[in-house]
Amino acid sequence: MNICGKNYVAGRRSAEGRTIIHSYDASTGERLPYDFFQATPDEVDAAAVAAAAAYPRYRALPAGRRAEFLDAVADELDALDAEFVALVVRETALPTARIQGERGRTSGQMRLFANVLRRGDFYGARIDTALPERQPLPRVDLRQVRLGVGPVAVFGASNFPLAFSTAGGDTAAALAAGCPVVFKAHSGHMATAEYVADAIIRAAEKTGMPVGVFNMIYGAGVGEALVKHPAIQAVGFTGSLRGGRALCDMAAARAQPIPVFAEMSSINPVLVLPEALKQRGEQVAGELAGSVVMGCGQFCTNPGLVIGIRSAPFSQFLDSLSARMADQVPQTMLNAGTLKSYAKGLAALHAHPGVKHLAGQNQEGSQARPQLFQADVSLLLNGDELLQEEVFGPTTVVIEVADKAELIEALHGLHGQLTATLIAEPADLAAFADLVPVLEQKAGRLLLNGYPTGVEVCDAMVHGGPYPATSDARGTSVGSLAIDRFLRPVCYQNYPDALLPDALKNANPLGIVRLLNGSSSREPV
């Protein structure tokens, strides 16, 4: 594999700039022997223009052709060799098995969207046929279908170098929707990004996609120019609250504002209810500790807040959780910046008078040390900002509440979340059923007796939630519904069959389900 470090612009490699940036071995800090060329303003422009030029041809392709492209990307990803996996491991310090699994998830995601394209519900096809005899006025023939909004800028995450990055969920959803992509390579895994971009380009060439359907730029600060580029029509982002919000603000201030789907900060509350504590507090403590430190806690859905009601079993559970957290070994984080942020987050917790440190070795050295804190419930009740933003890494904060009323009050004090979890026995569910509507208001996904760190890629998944979990609670960045973010409806009034998109033609040549005069149907008109 030859890594040349040039930007991907309109199907060519481009290196007009003089700023060279580097990728690092996440475990050793050693600089990897590749030069990456930061994109110049002209190159950013050229990438966006290439995406815009590809858009009319790409979105006009039959959905089945785009599905072939996504399937080909999946095949290319699956075919990447051990050298590739080793490189990803090197850039991220994530274990080999995890990267192999994540690769499978990433190609599976591509295939899921290919399937969505073949299934056809993404079209949102609706037909209201003419009613020439209607009184007082006739109704004309009206038909609606959804099409891709235009070129999409995607910013990947550091913590999923494959599944939330170059060929990740946002890229897959945008490409599925008929939107060419300009991807901003993550600085934490630029060599990985190059491998994956090459795989996408190979797939695009094999399946005859228009040049410019996928572009990738390297560099710090190039994201701002990308989001402000008039050709870009939507943005997908996974990362920090600060970074996501900055993009949202830029996008909102454009002459033409555009939507930003940013997945940002979530502390993912886990509520351990009394009967569950009584029956299996010890087991829950073990599972929870495992979930907190899994992947060095580097998940958007890492459980950052554990809430229970004051009681002897809860105290026992706390002791047990403390003991288990104290046993956890240090782990290498994704990169030096992540470790620095983790240390900073821990320092803020240590410094707060309402927060007590329960377990964990003093954070120092080159690895992240798992930690357990306890915060006074007043932090939630009084809207203290400290607990609201996630500390990205293997740490969690426990809160003890007096009773159910205080529990509900504390939940109301939470900002928006990706997930909210109940650890509960049937008796708990009977006694605490009124928590569910509160959790529905706070989170995109509600779990029972599971841990939020696994995010299934399927039709029913919601990886989203109220701000600041995401910038727009109406979207999800995982699962097939993610395509909706990049589609907009168009209505055809009185158009002849020949000029209508296939999804709306009388004969229903695609055989899809449509809303036909108010009823769901596969029938022709």
Next chain:
Amino acid sequence: MNICGKNYVAGRRSAEGRTIIHSYDASTGERLPYDFFQATPDEVDAAAVAAAAAYPRYRALPAGRRAEFLDAVADELDALDAEFVALVVRETALPTARIQGERGRTSGQMRLFANVLRRGDFYGARIDTALPERQPLPRVDLRQVRLGVGPVAVFGASNFPLAFSTAGGDTAAALAAGCPVVFKAHSGHMATAEYVADAIIRAAEKTGMPVGVFNMIYGAGVGEALVKHPAIQAVGFTGSLRGGRALCDMAAARAQPIPVFAEMSSINPVLVLPEALKQRGEQVAGELAGSVVMGCGQFCTNPGLVIGIRSAPFSQFLDSLSARMADQVPQTMLNAGTLKSYAKGLAALHAHPGVKHLAGQNQEGSQARPQLFQADVSLLLNGDELLQEEVFGPTTVVIEVADKAELIEALHGLHGQLTATLIAEPADLAAFADLVPVLEQKAGRLLLNGYPTGVEVCDAMVHGGPYPATSDARGTSVGSLAIDRFLRPVCYQNYPDALLPDALKNANPLGIVRLLNGSSSREPV
């Protein structure tokens, strides 16, 4: 009818403020004998808080109960008497028959959403059942449904005092979605707003809706406080580009940004193609003139731009259109402000060296005088801002292009539109089929051989489009899809049947269509 002019807050009438505002007879300018109490900051807060308090109970109601409410609103609207119609006519100068028709449209809109609630596709129900045997990892049970985002602020339009106002499309869509509403009464028809708010409140009481499900505030400047209120979770707006953009900017700058669905400015291009001109240019000129002056041109979808290819038939058509526009009589506008804006818009057209006045009497007096202008195509090709924002009133601008290539180039110069219309014969469609993809990029609704001023309320309608037609091209403010703007998805992982919403229960008690393991189905799980 007793009009007391107090704000509607949590089911009570409130008049804490000292600023009194008035409504006017649109035809005479006479002040109507009602005092309206501008809402104080405390009242704005109380209205938003009331909506937030109603939200948990209201959104938890079965959709069928919300449908009863919407049906009851429709019945109350239909039952409003001749005195009401006369009052609306007085406040807006719109003809009696138009108001009667618009009332029917408004109640019909409520009933459409009631039907959507009973039909159940708005739930977007998706179920992926557990796969305990799956390798390498089992899949848990995951189910997705959509629920209302929370309290919605709605700003009505002056030009549809019923269909886009107090009980208009945005209110109906939000209430259908399970979102309580705080409506900012339009200053142009505050007495009308009071009649309609009373009808909504009567319906809410009759059908046992929670107090605070609908609130209404009067006054200038109260909108800003409303949009910035933390309880408000989304905004619906119909009005000017300047007003809509200001709300978008405020909403984006909140600590928690919220989505704004603003329907703003559209010039609704009408393309008259050669064969149609040859066969029926005279007829098209008549129809187009009728569409331009209908309702004094006070429609979002008023055709503000007519484009044709230079030719003898087009010149003849222009002569004919000029003659017909010269014949049109002055009409009274909605209010003095609208007339002033109209005069200002005309003055800007007169002042531009690239624009020629073709027909219409000098704009003066208390009524709007229909006008026809011709602009040089260079205004579109060079991105001149003058043509891009609508002149609200009975005027239109013609542009002559050299040929099809220039036509396409000119279309690319247009900003986003609500509608784009082709006047075409079959031979035109064969020769100009490649216009359609360009129009798809520019507009929310594409019409053939019709005029955009009629907007059917149905499932397939899109009354939306790229900026600045709306602030978010993914929405529509007319038709049943409008409900989508106020819904967000929530996923339940491993939840027992008893705790799931009815839409997701195994037995499918609502009998709705669901995406069950990737297939559209009404089957139980």
